[in-house]
Amino acid sequence: MRRTFLRVLMIFGLMAGGLGLGAGAAPTAALAAYGAVKWPATGVITGKVDDRCPGYDNHDGYDIAGNYRSVVSAAYSGSVSYVGWDAGGYGNFVIISHASGWSTLYGHLDGYVSRMRVGEYFNRGDGIGYMGYTGGVSPPGVGGTHLHFEMLRYDSPQVWNSAGSCGQSVTRGGAVPFDFAGLN
Numbered sequence: 001m002r003r004t005f006l007r008v009l010m011i012f013g014l015m016a017g018g019l020g021l022g023a024g025a026a027p028t029a030a031l032a033a034y035g036a037v038k039w040p041a042t043g044v045i046t047g048k049v050d051d052r053c054p055g056y057d058n059h060d061g062y063d064i065a066g067n068y069r070s071v072v073s074a075a076y077s078g079s080v081s082y083v084g085w086d087a088g089g090y091g092n093f094v095i096i097s098h099a100s101g102w103s104t105l106y107g108h109l110d111g112y113v114s115r116m117r118v119g120e121y122f123n124r125g126d127g128i129g130y131m132g133y134t135g136g137v138s139p140p141g142v143g144g145t146h147l148h149f150e151m152l153r154y155d156s157p158q159v160w161n162s163a164g165s166c167g168q169s170v171t172r173g174g175a176v177p178f179d180f181a182g183l184n
């Protein structure tokens with residue numbers, strides 16, 4: 001009985017989050033929409049969360065290897081919360097904040113579009129920067145060009161490995177086949 005009651009409370013909380021009630025946003029559909037998040041770059045998947053592709057460990061996102069200076073776009077609409085530099089890791093990277101506690105991180109960028117700054121709003125699909133090899137990439141240099149892409153919730157990287165497979169080609173703007181609760 002009590003467990004059921006708690007579950008109802010939890011479901012209501014998730015729905016309220018999806019409705020954006022806490023943030024005062026306009027009401028939207030409560031349920032996540034499959035494919036609402038779009039791939040931010042065109043290329044080949046070479047790494048997944050916790051490295052489900054051969055290479056290295058402790059990996060928090062997907063690696064998408066593509067053409068140097070190809071466009072990287074926002075996977076979902078939101079405001080930039082961080083623009084940073086991480087010499088041994090992410091290189092030039094950006095974090096965009098979304099609804100329901102979600103955020104996306106884009107690393108190893110060669111550079112940014114001119115309007116990139118904290119607080120700037122980008123629609124899903126808008127270009128945010130260019131694929132590069134800044135920070136720690138393997139192999140070093142232009143041959144290591146790829147996008148490091150994370151889906152975080154409340155600042156913790158999430159595991160969404162069923163969305164793509166190692167060696168799979170993805171296209172920028174194509175739907176990510178995964179439900180991210182609260183994103184629709």
Ligand SMILES: [Zn+2]
Pocket residue numbers: 047059061062063147148149
């Ligand atoms: Zn990576």
